[in-house]
Amino acid sequence: MNYETRLTANQGVELLSEEEAARQARRRRLMIGVVALIAVAFAGLLAYRAFFGGAGTDAAPSQAMPVVTVIQPGQQAVDHVISVTGTLAARREMPVGVAGEGGMVSRVLVEPGQWVSAGQVLATIDRSVQVQTNAQLAAQINVARADARLAQSELDRAQSLVSRGFISKADVDRRTATRDSAVARVRVAEASLGESRARTDRLDIRAPEAGMVLTRNVEPGQVVSSGSGVLFRMAKGGEMELLARLSETDLSGLPVGAQAAVTPVGTDRSFTGRVWQVSPVIDPATRQGIARLALPYDPAIRPGGFATARIVRGTQQQPLLPESAVLSDEKGNFVYLVGKGNKVERRPVTTGTVTATGIAITSGLNGTEKVVMRAGGFLNPGETVKPALAGKN
Template sequence: MRTAVVTVLASILLWSSAGFAQNAVVTVQTVEITPKVERGFSENSTLEAIDEVTLYPRVSGRLIKVFVKQGDSVSPGDPIAELDHRDVDAQISQAKAQIAVAQAQVAQAMAELENAKRERDRYLRLVKEGFSTQQQLDSKETVYRTAKAAVDLSRAQVRQNMANLEKLQVDLSEYTLKASIQGIVVNDYSRTPGEMITPQTSLAQIADISRLKAVIQAPESHARLIEQGMKAFVTVGEAKLDGKVYRVRPFVDPSTRTTQVEVAVENDGDLKPGMFARVFIVEETMENAVMIPMDSVISEEDGSFVFVVEDGKARKKPVSLGRSVGRNVNVQDGLAKGDQLIVLGGRNLSDGDQVTIR
């Protein structure tokens, strides 16, 4: 198949990158042979953020401060809002004091343990030397074990108090709401300091708009052909962007006979969630394809042909046709570089008729 340039007489407007062509009134226009034609289907959609989260507190409290407003950029860990946490602060101070007391008790119990151990060891020697009785040694052994148990108990109390402190510190962290993703604050809900906040109160909505998605409902006839990673185009206004299928619902909705498909597109900075979008899913790519309007093809019993202009005369050329895309058809053989294709009035011509190019 040779690459050709077809000069079109009358009307043709070719959307080559999406594989679509439709008629629009124009004068003589030169159309380059499309290097490839992408075959598929289109659906309307609305742009949405792929990653989006609404933040709710896990605790109740009075709102002290809001650190962000709508439109601000945030990163994971950035503070969003702070609630009144004085009660938790007091509990933390009390827990720290309890830890200090418990640690002092450990020190006291350790001293008593050391004293009990020395007494026990001394009586062990006295019993061996015959200057003490076994009953006296047993008494010292009991005191030693009691002192050791007191040390273990004091250490356990320290660990318990430290665990309580850690829990209170976790509770304290819940009073400062932080961003969980990179993105833009798309809604700050106009919260005012002094407002009473509960776990049911939304404080901020954050969306990562660096990548957006367009969700479509693909007809059942196309659903079986769609796979994750397939190429797609997302058209927003005059901008046409490369996209990719990144999620396909694994079942067909029996009520609508459609499957939900999500197409991801990189945001060049001009796109916003909520914008209208037209999504084209590429199901097949036809390489080195020559697409011409179907209306320019004349079919007879012995095959199909078109008329081209040569030296001011109409010349009949047989063509071999392939797949059709919209109102265009793929010419597999029959047209060459520089051919001028007649797309209007050809049905009234005969081979060799004089023609005038408009």
Template structure:
């Protein structure tokens, strides 16, 4: 009898051991708390800013009209010059020799013409007396005409050489400021090689570059008075400017388009840096969300929509129109009134059970559910 009791006890212990080793059911996942916001449309004004440089409306790269060795340069970068002021000087020796040679050629042509003219008069008298034939007189007349043409040619060549002698001096063709020096004394330059860059006094432009996707909007503002705002760096008040020129082709290196805006009589300095601000017309119904509300899923941009009746979330593909600081502008995919998860979206799965996040109230020791007064996306984006 004792043996039977011992066997029963051992069997019971074995069953208890097996029950203790049995796999326990996994605990359900905790309900995740998420912060949500109700989507609302707001009025938006798009603003674009570009870095610009103040330049002269007319900027000339001045060079000698003849080649030679630079003897001296009288100006440096930043110097203000007057119209007709000498900027640089070539060695004039060769030009003077050319001028003297041209003068000698004129003297020789003049002497030849005078001699043939006198001969023609004598032969004309002989022809009138019948001592020579008409053919001889015609040959003398032709020789006089040839000598006359050679004299005119020599005089023209002498005038050219005289002008070239004066080209040894490079003079400013307008008042302005020297912005660059591209050749130094002792350097041999060819005709037309830039030596000095001169920014003419007068109108000033703000020059800046814009990307290809903005060029259409800039062309619509062309010649519209005060369409853009110039904001000088440092001291200076914003002033209105007018876009007067938009490049027809993109820069081959940067693939941007050069734009020039007339700043009128604004008190700006040559070479000063400024910003060009371009604001579009206000647009109603623009949906903005914090950057934390947007995620990437299966190659699409999505947001998580909160279903308050089922207390679950699901993904909704959206189209982003652009970014503005810490917010994104949604073009399509959601509508005002939708409730979007704006915090905690990185760890969600479709159909997951969630609950609105609640914030503790320290003074009363109570908690107030966020869902009681859900903030709008616009108000959160402005924080």
């Protein structure tokens, strides 16, 4: 059997068994644990009293109630902001193609990003054949005019001789008809030349309105026709927009003219826009509609890009609370109030817009209540507290 020695009170030596030594070690560890637990509990009590402003341990029971800071939020003007995402696009996109017969492109005169005026030539198509046709028609006009002058001269001579009886009235009528026919042929030839010139002019691909060229899909040497599709895309006046997708709830009360701050992806710059059109239909698959936000031109706004926006739907009078005052659990959002008899009450609320100064409360409060600003997690409904109004001693 193992033994160990210890000094007795009279400095004698006593032998202890191994089992007894183990029991004494366990008792020492237990006593140390109890002392540590008491110390932790005492420190927690001191922290609780210091946090809630309670009195010392020797204070009266009426002074030992925790002090909580409360606020009476009242009613404040709160902007109802809707956060949305969408795609940037030209407000009025103009596709430009071949309006005439087409042919081989001889020159392309513009590049994407370039500003053009109304009627400016964007590209030209070879017109060598049309030039010769126009020259031929111009010559035919000269021939018709010569015939018309000759017919008029013969008619004039006939009219001078009919009174003398050298020419009958029937001959005069025939010469008159010949003159009229010659004049008509002149007009036909002039009309043919005008038509040919108009067709030739349509070989110039022109900008329908002033604006900015977005895309170019044609190169010199390419053969194009009316079936070639879109050769250029333009933004009328350089005006841009954001096609923002909103839920049908947000879309229903969105007014035309509402202001918005639009931030394209890839930049920290925001641009001021306004709602200029609200979609009259809702997509049955997504339950969303489109709000179109007009934007001024800026190189950072690129059609086809992605952007976020904050639309100010309107301003309402609502209570505004700091974020520390609003709590939530499985039942939803709520706040703690200090009611009659300084008793803590739980009040469910509905939150609205989150601003830089706090959270708007859309329902549950009228603004006259005393709302606990912080430390609500340490309170329980029915607990008696000592309220201290924020900003006052």
